[in-house]
Amino acid sequence: MKFTRALVGETTLTLKHIRLLIITGTSMLVAFMFTDLAFLPESLHMTYIESRITMQFPVCFLLLAATFLPNFAKHYQAALSASMLSIIFINYWLIIQCWEQAGVVFSYEGTVMYSLFSMFVFRMSFKFAMVFSAATLLGFVVMVLMYPMYGDYTGINVGFVLMSLFIGLLGTYRIESGIRKLTQLNDKLTTLSETDPLTSLLNRRTYEARFSKQFKLAQRGQSTLCVFVIDLDYFKDFNDGYGHVRGDKIIQQQASNLSAIFKRETDIVARYGGEEFIVVTTNVTESQCHDFANQLLAQWQQLAIPHGKGRAGSWVTCSIGFYWAQMNPRITKESIVKLADQALYEAKEKGRNCFVQYCEK
Numbered sequence: 001m002k003f004t005r006a007l008v009g010e011t012t013l014t015l016k017h018i019r020l021l022i023i024t025g026t027s028m029l030v031a032f033m034f035t036d037l038a039f040l041p042e043s044l045h046m047t048y049i050e051s052r053i054t055m056q057f058p059v060c061f062l063l064l065a066a067t068f069l070p071n072f073a074k075h076y077q078a079a080l081s082a083s084m085l086s087i088i089f090i091n092y093w094l095i096i097q098c099w100e101q102a103g104v105v106f107s108y109e110g111t112v113m114y115s116l117f118s119m120f121v122f123r124m125s126f127k128f129a130m131v132f133s134a135a136t137l138l139g140f141v142v143m144v145l146m147y148p149m150y151g152d153y154t155g156i157n158v159g160f161v162l163m164s165l166f167i168g169l170l171g172t173y174r175i176e177s178g179i180r181k182l183t184q185l186n187d188k189l190t191t192l193s194e195t196d197p198l199t200s201l202l203n204r205r206t207y208e209a210r211f212s213k214q215f216k217l218a219q220r221g222q223s224t225l226c227v228f229v230i231d232l233d234y235f236k237d238f239n240d241g242y243g244h245v246r247g248d249k250i251i252q253q254q255a256s257n258l259s260a261i262f263k264r265e266t267d268i269v270a271r272y273g274g275e276e277f278i279v280v281t282t283n284v285t286e287s288q289c290h291d292f293a294n295q296l297l298a299q300w301q302q303l304a305i306p307h308g309k310g311r312a313g314s315w316v317t318c319s320i321g322f323y324w325a326q327m328n329p330r331i332t333k334e335s336i337v338k339l340a341d342q343a344l345y346e347a348k349e350k351g352r353n354c355f356v357q358y359c360e361k
Contacts, residue, residue, distance in 0.1 A: 012179060013123055018076070019067050021122060026060040032110070043102055051094040059086045077128045084118040088136055092143050099149045108157065111140065112164040119168045120175070129172045133165040196271040198248060199255035207270035211280050214268060215333045218282050226289045226324040227340040228279040230258070230296065233317045233352040235275035237310030250305070250316060251275060257299045261292055278337070286324050286357070293320045293355035300353075319347040320355035 013021075033052055040048055063083040066072050072079065088111050098106040115136055118124045124132060140161050144154050194206040202210065218225045232238075232254060239247035251271075258269050258277060268280040281292075296318060305316040321344025323336050343358035350356065 022064045055090045081128045119172045202270035228322040229340045229344045230277045232275040234312035241309030317353035319352045323358040
């Protein structure tokens with residue numbers, strides 16, 4: 001997955017979305033300039049333009065430039081909070097300048113707009129939104145106490161900012177909570193669609209998809225690849241003799257045995273069907289494959305689970321067939337599995353409870 005398509009900073013946004021939002025927000029600032037300048041006296045025009053062009057716009061451009069840094073996604077929430085607080089406090093500075101220079105009460109509602117835009121559009125996390133809101137409110141309260149420009153309406157305006165920030169925080173919390181629950185549900189659905197419900201190993205469909213990717217990588221790198229096919233010996237007799245509940249436990253035990261041996265991230269361990277399992281492992285030697293097979297056989301010997309039903313021996317055992325290859329263009333995914341399956345057949349012909357490596361005749 002390319003970095004530019006990855007989700008950023010505990011949000012559902014991508015870097016492309018964030019860049020578009022920054023450009024959109026900056027464009028809105030430009031649009032508001034024409035409206036604000038129409039209501040401000042000419043004596044304040046240069047101060048206003050200075051606050052936008054030399055202060056707020058550079059903050060926007062710096063945030064946009066930061067999105068191209070390698071680790072931006074990790075620090076997105078902190079960068080967003082710092083940038084938006086800078087823009088808000090620049091707005092406070094402008095409000096103070098308008099009051100001191102011309103006795104003009106400049107609108108503070110932009111503060112609320114910046115805050116809500118940050119929380120809902122830029123998807124500021126609830127944790128950062130709490131700090132952001134506290135700093136925004138504190139700055140506003142200090143400003144109106146030091147410069148009583150709103151007169152008798154000071155308390156009302158503080159209350160308006162407070163309630164707006166509270167609503168923003170409440171909305172942020174609800175959205176974040178909803179996204180978290182949705183993500184958890186999606187993760188569960190993904191797990192259910194990719195794994196076998198009894199063993200929690202990969203199911204046949206997911207195995208096929210991952211094996212195809214792994215095979216192409218191994219083919220490209222000309223590395224080694226080995227496919228194991230494992231079958232529980234006389235499992236039907238065990239199932240008929242001891243019942244399906246105990247039969248399921250044997251299936252689960254085999255899955256546990258395989259997971260204990262093949263635990264690299266690149267190893268593919270799947271339930272192939274019924275009592276049959278398949279393993280794909282790369283960058284291993286023939287000797288290592290022999291060791292893996294011996295470990296699988298030894299696990300059942302150590303467990304010593306009674307069998308003795310039908311034609312089975314005294315204990316539960318398994319048979320293993322595998323095919324190891326140094327990858328080359330002539331090898332296909334289907335041929336490797338077919339040869340491993342043929343080796344399993346030979347292991348059963350030899351009396352089971354053993355492994356066979358397929359070798360070219």
